[in-house]
Amino acid sequence: MKDLKDIKNRAEKEVSSARNNETIRQVFQKYLGKKGEVTLILRSLKDLPEKKRKEIGKLANAIRQELEEKITIKGRAIGAKVERNKPKKRIDFSFPGHKLTTGHLHPITQVEREVEDIFQRLGFSVIEGPEVESEWYNFDALNIPANHPARDMWDTFWLRSNQKIPISKFQIPNKSKIKNKNQNLLLRTHTSPVQVRYMEKHNPPLRIIVPGRTFRYEATDASHEINFYQVEGLMVDKKISAANMKAIMERFFEMFFRQSAKIRLRPSFFPFTEPSFEVDVRCLICGGKGCSVCSKRGWLEMAGAGMVHPQVFKSAGLNPRNWQGFAFGMGLDRLTMMKYKIDDVRLLYKGDLRFLEQF
Numbered sequence: 001m002k003d004l005k006d007i008k009n010r011a012e013k014e015v016s017s018a019r020n021n022e023t024i025r026q027v028f029q030k031y032l033g034k035k036g037e038v039t040l041i042l043r044s045l046k047d048l049p050e051k052k053r054k055e056i057g058k059l060a061n062a063i064r065q066e067l068e069e070k071i072t073i074k075g076r077a078i079g080a081k082v083e084r085n086k087p088k089k090r091i092d093f094s095f096p097g098h099k100l101t102t103g104h105l106h107p108i109t110q111v112e113r114e115v116e117d118i119f120q121r122l123g124f125s126v127i128e129g130p131e132v133e134s135e136w137y138n139f140d141a142l143n144i145p146a147n148h149p150a151r152d153m154w155d156t157f158w159l160r161s162n163q164k165i166p167i168s169k170f171q172i173p174n175k176s177k178i179k180n181k182n183q184n185l186l187l188r189t190h191t192s193p194v195q196v197r198y199m200e201k202h203n204p205p206l207r208i209i210v211p212g213r214t215f216r217y218e219a220t221d222a223s224h225e226i227n228f229y230q231v232e233g234l235m236v237d238k239k240i241s242a243a244n245m246k247a248i249m250e251r252f253f254e255m256f257f258r259q260s261a262k263i264r265l266r267p268s269f270f271p272f273t274e275p276s277f278e279v280d281v282r283c284l285i286c287g288g289k290g291c292s293v294c295s296k297r298g299w300l301e302m303a304g305a306g307m308v309h310p311q312v313f314k315s316a317g318l319n320p321r322n323w324q325g326f327a328f329g330m331g332l333d334r335l336t337m338m339k340y341k342i343d344d345v346r347l348l349y350k351g352d353l354r355f356l357e358q359f
């Protein structure tokens with residue numbers, strides 16, 4: 001009993017002389033904390049005979065209560081909160097949250113992935129080729145010889161011949177029999193060179209698409225960019241006809257635009273296909289009646305295509321008598337613009353967030 005009174009006196013003095021948070025906390029710990037003096041006495045009660053236990057217990061509890069009160073009052077006075085448990089934080093559920101801004105894929109990338117997905121479901125593999133290409137693959141191998149007027153179809157960015165680009169990457173595998181490969185470098189003007197690159201290494205039957213960036217040395221306007229994206233298609237087997245091509249392309253457009261699609265082929269010319277076609281899709285906006293999007297024609301030009309020219313098979317080291325195939329080239333930018341009704345291709349390359357955030 002005497003000890004207890006002693007403790008009480010000491011504790012009270014210490015409380016009243018405490019001047020800051022830290023000391024008041026220490027006082028609390030010293031007497032009322034887990035191993036505090038009062039706490040220990042209260043804990044030892046169970047070992048005492050009943051009479052003593054009641055007596056001491058009563059006093060010890062009273063002291064504990066009193067001390068607690070004093071400490072709390074003192075603590076409040078110096079702006080401290082000395083409580084056994086920290087008060088639970090209150091959450092204001094009506095408070096507006098932080099908006100997390102996350103990036104997302106560029107619309108062309110989204111469209112590219114969707115195109116890949118659709119063609120993969122139709123049994124095509126996705127293949128890539130280099131953006132820096134040799135003159136041979138971009139032109140000669142595709143039946144477009146130097147000085148031939150057909151080269152005018154593709155305005156080309158040529159690279160200086162002293163440019164240090166590891167040319168070995170672009171060298172022709174020995175399977176091909178053609179000599180004197182033209183190794184001037186350029187930025188590929190289309191994805192068609194990958195037709196030859198792939199067929200050099202893989203025997204038919206084959207079904208591939210080649211998405212990728214292409215370049216043209218042109219003035220830019222609402223429908224022309226100096227760099228843009230194409231997706232090339234190539235299907236080769238023993239007996240492949242233009243009817244197969246029409247079926248595959250029609251199916252693709254239906255899956256891509258999620259509505260029934262009708263296509264038509266118009267005669268055209270590409271040096272690497274024979275016969276060659278322009279592939280039109282019936283206008284998705286007016287259904288063929290004629291509107292501003294299709295310039296009253298009722299049809300939208302979506303791709304160049306044709307049956308693989310024998311010379312292309314030869315360039316790849318294949319015997320054209322054994323194989324038939326079709327190829328097509330579509331503008332991914334064009335597909336993106338049709339899908340999202342964008343009227344200026346330059347928007348796709350400006351990096352303007354006000355535009356991009358809409359996708």
Ligand code: PHE
Pocket residue numbers: 189190191192232270273304305306327328329330
């Ligand atoms: N490569 C052609 C272009 O860029 C498109 C095309 C590809 C045409 C395949 C026919 C076959 O214009």
